[in-house]
Amino acid sequence: MDAFKINGGNPLNGEVAISGAKNAALPILMATLLSETPITIENVPRLNDINTTLKLLTQLGANIHWQGDDAVVIDASNINNQKAAYDLVKTMRASILVLGPLLARFGHAEVSLPGGCAIGARPVNLHIQGLKLMGADIDVENGYIHARNEGRLKGATIFMDTVSVTGTENLMMAAALAQGTTVIENAAREPEIVDLANCLNAMGAKVSGAGSNTLTIEGVEKLEGSHYRVMPDRIETGTYLVAAAVTRGNVKCTHADPKAMDAVISKLQEAGAEVTCGDDWIALKMDKRPKAVNIRTAPHPAFPTDMQAQFVALNAIAEGTATIKETIFENRFMHVPELRRMGADIDLEGNTAVTKGVENLTGAQVMATDLRASASLVIAGLIATTETQVDRIYHIDRGYQRIEDKLQKLGADIVRIQGN
Ligand SMILES: CC(=O)N[C@H]1[C@@H](OP(=O)(O)OP(=O)(O)OC[C@H]2O[C@@H](n3ccc(=O)[nH]c3=O)[C@H](O)[C@@H]2O)O[C@H](CO)[C@@H](O)[C@@H]1O
Numbered sequence: 001m002d003a004f005k006i007n008g009g010n011p012l013n014g015e016v017a018i019s020g021a022k023n024a025a026l027p028i029l030m031a032t033l034l035s036e037t038p039i040t041i042e043n044v045p046r047l048n049d050i051n052t053t054l055k056l057l058t059q060l061g062a063n064i065h066w067q068g069d070d071a072v073v074i075d076a077s078n079i080n081n082q083k084a085a086y087d088l089v090k091t092m093r094a095s096i097l098v099l100g101p102l103l104a105r106f107g108h109a110e111v112s113l114p115g116g117c118a119i120g121a122r123p124v125n126l127h128i129q130g131l132k133l134m135g136a137d138i139d140v141e142n143g144y145i146h147a148r149n150e151g152r153l154k155g156a157t158i159f160m161d162t163v164s165v166t167g168t169e170n171l172m173m174a175a176a177l178a179q180g181t182t183v184i185e186n187a188a189r190e191p192e193i194v195d196l197a198n199c200l201n202a203m204g205a206k207v208s209g210a211g212s213n214t215l216t217i218e219g220v221e222k223l224e225g226s227h228y229r230v231m232p233d234r235i236e237t238g239t240y241l242v243a244a245a246v247t248r249g250n251v252k253c254t255h256a257d258p259k260a261m262d263a264v265i266s267k268l269q270e271a272g273a274e275v276t277c278g279d280d281w282i283a284l285k286m287d288k289r290p291k292a293v294n295i296r297t298a299p300h301p302a303f304p305t306d307m308q309a310q311f312v313a314l315n316a317i318a319e320g321t322a323t324i325k326e327t328i329f330e331n332r333f334m335h336v337p338e339l340r341r342m343g344a345d346i347d348l349e350g351n352t353a354v355t356k357g358v359e360n361l362t363g364a365q366v367m368a369t370d371l372r373a374s375a376s377l378v379i380a381g382l383i384a385t386t387e388t389q390v391d392r393i394y395h396i397d398r399g400y401q402r403i404e405d406k407l408q409k410l411g412a413d414i415v416r417i418q419g420n
């Protein structure tokens with residue numbers, strides 16, 4: 001297994017080009033299953049999760065080829081298999097997003113239950129309940145969701161008990177081909193939901209209200225190919241901004257979208273950073289020790305859980321004591337024991353991390369346990385006074401395109417050690 005070796009202490013300086021958003025690209029690639037003609041998706045990040053998605057779509061019968069560095073052409077006209085098997089689903093939870101499209105277009109789907117994962121149990125009951133309200137017959141047996149429907153799904157009014165991003169996406173995609181109108185209440189409002197809705201509309205769907213908590217989808221009979229460009233990754237952007245802040249650097253993220261990032265930008269400013277934005281860039285300058293910031297994660301537009309771990313690393317070396325409360329996932333603090341091994345002073349009280357900032361972290365051999373936890377350990381390594389080794393970085397390769405190359409260009413001393 002690959003690892004990173006990091007020698008901290010270099011301030012990050014320069015420009016970094018932000019890739020397309022993983023969490024928008026995944027549902028958008030799954031949405032191509034709804035189309036009877038080929039679709040070109042641009043600004044697709046080069047990530048392990050994208051490779052997994054393309055493998056899954058290929059297993060279902062799609063024809064796929066890359067065009068240049070970041071565009072994928074997907075032809076789902078000849079889908080001949082409606083089963084998403086455990087082998088791939090277990091490596092990527094977002095595989096559940098084939099359920100809605102397959103069921104809506106072909107009247108049946110068999111998808112392995114994703115199971116629990118490091119950050120929490122992450123059930124998919126809301127996906128299943130919503131599809132049942134649209135008339136589907138669904139049972140769960142032998143670890144698989146078996147879903148069937150005679151003819152088209154029927155539009156329905158669906159109230160989601162909990163705000164769920166992929167739940168909203170699965171139901172939106174299913175409703176796009178249903179008969180009649182579907183209303184999803186208490187829908188997720190994340191920018192990636194808006195991106196998926198825009199892509200579906202470019203394919204001929206009739207989705208309105210994306211970005212609010214009520215989505216209305218008027219079903220159409222068929223969807224067709226088009227071109228669509230994936231939005232920039234706001235979590236990748238936020239990660240580089242935090243890395244710049246803790247190393248007292250000066251970094252400009254290009255190809256970014258500041259509009260999607262209010263909550264994160266305002267916490268960086270509260271920490272003492274100078275942040276400036278243009279239409280498609282964000283720059284951060286920091287020339288002093290950050291001040292610790294209190295945070296509570298919650299669905300968009302509040303502070304994103306996917307930036308929580310990175311801010312725990314920031315608070316670990318910041319001036320003062322602060323609390324970070326995680327309200328979305330029940331087990332998303334696995335970076336804390338690893339950060340403690342690097343000298344951080346962090347107490348965990350239920351779903352709250354209480355940090356007392358220390359002046360310096362020291363390097364250690366630490367283990368990445370999930371995607372954003374890995375990012376927080378890399379950030380900690382960038383400021384540690386001695387060498388850090390981050391093991392099991394396959395997690396980070398799920399969601400950050402060539403993070404070591406991008407950090408090296410900004411002046412970091414980080415290298416990948418090839419494992420076996
Ligand atoms: C691929 C993708 O886009 N992943 C993102 C997505 O994950 P994902 O869509 O899986 O996360 P959800 O928004 O569904 O989860 C929110 C909460 O709802 C619960 N829940 C969810 C569905 C369900 O049927 N029942 C249920 O109880 C979950 O356990 C969790 O506690 O949103 C999360 C929350 O912003 C992000 O951290 C992930 O990066």
Ligand SMILES: C=C(OP(=O)(O)O)C(=O)O
Pocket residue numbers: 023093094306371372399
């Ligand atoms: C939790 C994340 O992703 P996933 O939902 O794919 O596990 C993430 O992107 O931080």
